[in-house]
Amino acid sequence: MIWQNKLTKLLGIQYPIIQAPMLGVTTPEMVAAVSNSGGLGSLPVGGLSPEITRERIQKTKALTNKPFAVNLFVNALDNVNLEEALAIQDFLDKLGKKHNLEFDRKSPGSFTFYSYKEQIDILIEENIPVVSFTFGWLDNDCIKQLKNNGAILIGTATSVKEAKLLEDTGIDAITAQGVEAGGHRGTFINDEPLPQVGLMSLLPQIVDNVSIPVLAAGGINDGRTIKAAFILGASAVQIGTAFIPSNESLAIPSYKDRLLQAQDTDTQLTKAFSGRWARGIRNTFMTETEQSGLTIPEYTIQNSITGPIRAAAIKQDNNQLTNMWSGQSAPKIKLETCSDIFKELIKQTESIKSI
Ligand SMILES: Cc1cc2nc3c(=O)[nH]c(=O)nc-3n(C[C@H](O)[C@H](O)[C@H](O)COP(=O)(O)O)c2cc1C
Structure with a gap:
């Protein structure tokens, strides 16, 4: 060849x-x-x-x-809508507690x-x-x-x-x-x-x-x-x-x-992790965030908001509360x-x- x-x-x-x-x-x-x-x-x-x-x-x-x-x-780069950001942060606090994952939220003013x-x-x-x-x-x-x-x-x-x-x-x-x-x-x-x-x-x-x-x-x-x-x-x-x-x-x-x-149908497109469409393996974070009915802030704001919970999940090797990006072909x-x-x-x- x-x-x-x-x-x-x-x-x-x-x-x-x-x-x-x-x-x-x-x-x-x-x-x-x-x-x-x-x-x-x-x-x-x-x-x-x-x-x-x-x-x-x-x-x-x-x-x-x-x-x-x-x-x-x-x-x-987008500006933060405080009301939307705080609503998602409150939801993530509850999600973390429900699944025994501790993390600190960041002030929306400190997102970089x-x-x-x-x-x-x-x-x-x-x-x-x-x-x-x-x-x-x-x-x-x-x-x-x-x-x-x-x-x-x-x-x-x-x-x-x-x-x-x-x-x-x-x-x-x-x-x-x-x-x-x-x-x-x-x-x-x-x-x-x-x-x-x-x-x-x-x-x-x-x-x-x-x-x-x-x-x-x-x-x-x-x-x-x-x-x-x-x-x-x-x-x-x-x-x-x-x-x-x-x-x-x-x-x-x-x-x-x-x-x-992973099987052919295990991934889906989601905005849950970052506010931008991305393909990953379906997990608890994706499903529960989407079911919350909350408005997901645009990228890069949602990415910054979800950063702490994802970092805590990674530390514990917990694949249900962080993103598992993957294509449709495993x-x-x-x-x-x-x-x-x-x-x-x-x-x-x-x-x-x-x-
Ligand atoms: C974990 C992960 C992270 C990615 N991060 C980036 C990135 O930083 N920049 C970028 O241009 N594309 C990024 N992509 C998309 C890839 O460049 C590429 O389009 C994709 O992996 C190709 O599909 P495949 O995963 O089925 O091979 C990422 C993909 C994955 C799986």
Whole structure:
């Protein structure tokens, strides 16, 4: 199988296989393992402080001299509606007590979420070769600055309309994120119902409507799904959920175990954890928050409100009161390290001779 294409040359990688950025799960070790295997690791830094952003980049650089991507959240930041925030906090206090989980609520005035604009200088100083982003588009100044520094820019689209808008901003490639994908939907055009297009429909339609390379994300977890994405016109695949059970992942043990037993219908889209649509395995938090009938504040406010209860649940390895982001295709390759998972993906894809 010939793996090299225009995009692999642009990115300076051997295999067009990208480890999806997964904030909360991805470590510098995961990114380096995939980049050192010949793919492209992606370091998520969405909403993090400039200091932590630099620290994680430098840690990754210490583990690999191969290219890796840094991933940004490019959403606008909302103001807190105090009444809504307090109602959700009261509900979470009760939810924690009911399930014997102690945590302190934070004052809504102390919620912090950094804009990507505070991270751009660091990406330039650190000479990051690939910058991917989700939840919108980069502003013109940032595009200019990053491009002048030689970075390749990759945006995320969940519809043809979003893909065309991103292409018009002058970026280099687009990730087509199918509705199967784990974690947050990258959707940013909110003038119509949430796009829920499966990758098999979305990918060829985006490929037909833009002239830049398209990466496929959502439900890719073995050789067959990789091959299918290339047949549908992808220039690369971006894989998330399949790497979550690895040793290099930050996922708690009960999340990894649950993921390895997941069935096709176990995930759903929810706004309960963050105020933004995201796909995860159904659990107590999701069900009870949705049944509360309360208005869920927008992202990033709900994300900040639920932070303390999720952190307390993680400490206790409680997978019912924190998010278990997952795509519709559970991990199929049950190997321990990211480099072994990566090698197996290559082997399986190469063993498919014909269709
Ligand atoms: C745990 C988790 C966290 C994620 N965090 C991010 C993120 O920080 N930035 C981003 O662009 N996408 C994020 N995503 C979405 C992935 O980039 C990608 O679209 C998705 O994992 C692909 O689908 P799959 O999980 O079925 O492979 C996340 C996905 C998961 C599962």
